[in-house]
Amino acid sequence: MRFPYRVNLIPIPDSEDLGIVLRPEIPVTLIGPKGDAPTLGLVDTGSDITIFPKRLADLLGILLQPSSEVRATVFGGSPVALDVGDVTIRLERDGEVVQWTESVCFFDMAGELSDQVAVLGHAGFLDYFTATFDGKEGVLMLVSNDLLPEPVKS
């Protein structure tokens, strides 16, 4: 599966102008008891876990459990509690579909996390793929591996 990097706006240091950078943000579809919701996630090899906005769990009727074990640290060192819930994740690209069900983390995008992006990290996502980040072309290639739980491919 080949995903072009997405254009993102960023502030230019020492300027009031905006610039652009490319990031591997890709569309993923979350599926829960009440339906499905395509959204965007940043593929991040620096993240141990996969995290989505809690509001999407509410939308999809995903039952969440507060996790006493899973806590994250945001930039600056502040610990943040996360909820955990089961969701089906579907990736689609150019006629190929990969889908699996996974227990992932959800966070409330209020307060200090209001600007946090959904993150596709190792547990729940990257562990199931060989990922090639082509910085020159601005393209992410994902090839699923045999760790993927009951993959559905077409």
Add this chain to the structure above:
Amino acid sequence: MAIKKLSELDPNRPQPAPLEYVGQWVAWNREMNRIVAHGDDVAEVQAQAREAGFPDAILEKVRRPSLYVGAL
């Protein structure tokens, strides 16, 4: 660091949301070159997108432009 100017934006890539949508949920078409619905409530935004003929619209909470320096 390779920060490009806005004028160098590649129209063939998934696009960024305009600043006017910061803080809102938006629904993109699959090519991510057109916002088809927006608002504060993601359920309403998805419903509006589906009514407009975009059942697979991509939902995004639009962030302020910022440098990303690492995950949670």
